[in-house]
Amino acid sequence: MKLFVGIDVSSKNLDVCFLDSEDTRLKEETLSNDLYGANQIKEAILTYNGQFHYEKIVVGMESTSVYSFHPSTLLDNDKDLQRIGVEVVVQNPKAIHRFKGLFEEDKTDRIDAFRIADFLRFGRYNKTIIKEEKYVALQRLTRSRYQVIQQMTECKQHFLENLYYKCNTLSNDVDTSIFGAAMMELFVDTLSLDDIANMELEELAFFLQGKGKGRFRDPEKLAKTIQKAIRDSYRLGKVVQHSVDMVLATYARLVQTLKKQIKELDKGIKALFVILPEAECLLSVPGIGPVYAAGIIAEIGQIERFETEAQLAKYAGLYWKRSQSGDFESERTPRVKTGNQYLRYYLVEAANSVKRNEPVYHEFYLKKYKEVPKYKHKRALVMTARKLVRLVDVLLRNRQLYTSERSV
Template identity: 65%
Template sequence: MKLFVGIDVSLQKLDVCFLDSDQNILDQPSLTNDLNGARAIKELVLKLSSATHYKRVVIGMESTSIYSFHPAMFFHEDPELNALPLDVVTLNPTMIHRYKGLFDEDKTDTIDAFRIADFLRIERYQVPVIKEEKYVALQRLTRTRYQLIHQMTECKQHFLENLYYKCNTLTQEIPTSVFSSSIMDILSDSLSLDEISQMNLEDLAARLNKAGKGRFSNPEKLAKVIQKAIRDSYRIGKVLQNSVDVVLATYARIIAGLKKQIQTLDKSIESLYAIIPEAQSLMSVPGIGPVYTAGLLAEIGQIDRFDNEAQLAKYAGLYWKVSQSGNFQAERTPRTRTGNEYLRYYLIEAANSVKRCDPVYRAYYQKKFNEVPKFRHKRALVLTARKLVRLVDVLLRDHLIYTPKGGGLADNQ
């Protein structure tokens, strides 16, 4: 006889169903999602176990982002519960959703908890290896960095959109990035376009040189290009120009602030490398720098959580389902839409970088690129990322240092 404890986790509640192997519902409490609620579940598990001596106790819940983290860790780390033959399982919400769809019934938290327990009863789950604290800490940093990068990209797009109102030819003319601090200082300054265009060339060059802290090799040439771009651009009315100037200055401050926060995160990420030695294995691959290394390690955690590289690829969503019936075998197999989107993002971005630096991956990408007439880059890049999964798996699993083709893999011991 086994005991299955299904927990439907939400922000405020833990709806629980205690179910045995004979499908008897032993209890269905609704508790608070806090330490008191978790302790109440624990006491009920211990009480039922002492009375029946279950062969195994399985506590399961959907992996609902931050809401399920604390309950799962509490049950996993509690010494009294771990004295029992216990499994703590976090389930893919998609699996539970599909399982619930088999039954024509209402949608309530109590029923959801029962169906989670019922799903555990048929034992179609895998007991995950809980990610160690250092990887969770790294994940908090890398996911925040990911979000800030996307915010900064969006801010830059809005900055360029408003810059076009002010000076529509500038981005086409200047030989440097519009987002360099010196250029943004000039564009978001209180000076009007006419004032900049009529400034003495030496004065504008000096202003650029000061803003750029002497990094421009030829500030006079840059000043001349800016003035020409301004003269060639359309003019807008004073009222609209004032509004655009305010918007540009606002986005300039936001972008500068985001850059500063990203630098702070990068320092914190770098400090965690000291306690994650396998970071050196990924850093040895040409094209995988500190950012991609941190992102991959944060999402993968300890590699022993996965039985093999195929399981790791499936976790990342780099997996194609086979479609076969009788003598029919589908030629087109779409990629699954599930998986860890952050890990998939870092693998694809890393693959794009590695193919530029490593001839083996460049040749593989080109081969896949030439195989089809449509969606060539996207398809080839995703397949290259799938190939990269095999390398990442062997480097992390065997603690190896990557060497280019012909040199083999060096031991990192």
């Protein structure tokens, strides 16, 4: 006989259902989502196992962001439960939701717990391995970096939108980054557009070179371009101008702050990443640095969690559905919209970097780029990321360094 324990997790409660392989509900209760509640589940499992001596015990719950982390980790790491071979699995909520849809019944936490246990009883669940602590620690940093990057992108978009009000021709004429220190200080300073346009060319060039720390090759040419763009731009009224200047200054400070935070996170990622044994495997790939490699490994965890590279690709959302019926085979295979968005982000960004450094991946990207008339870059980059998944799987699974295909 087998025992299946379904847990419906929320921020405050753990609704638990103990179900045996003969579809008998042994116990249903609601416990607090804390150390005391999780230990009560443990004691109940040990008690039932002492009575019936189960050949297999599976504890399952949905992956509910931070809420399922503590109970799943505690139950998986418990020595007493490990001694009797308890298996702890964390399932994709969509799989559980589709299973629940087969039954016409109410939606309550207690019913959800029963259906999770019932889902486990059918044995179609993924045999997940809970991530070790070092991967979870790294994941906190890499996911935070991703979120800060998204915030900075949004801030830059708002900055450019308001900059267009102030100087609508600037982004078209100037061939340097608007978000460099020199350019941002120039347009959020107390100087008006007319003040900048009327400055001596040498004075403006000196200002730019000073703020840019001597990085401009031809500061006078840049100064000319900026002054021309200002002369060609529309002028705002004083009231609107004042509001736009305040907004620009706000977003400029936000962008600078977020840049500093990203650098701090990068330092933390590198310090933690170097202690992982898989680090050298991905760093050996041309174009993959510590940040991208850390993001990929943090989301994958132990590669043994995935039986094949196809499962890994599906987990990342780099999977295309096949549609076949009888003799018909659809040529349209849309990519699924599910999967781990963080892993997909780091794989796609890493693929974009690898294709610039590795000829084999560059040729593959160009081949896919030429296959379709629309969305060429986006499609080719995602296909290249899917190819990269195979490489990542081999390197991590075999603990080996990358060797260029051509050199072989």
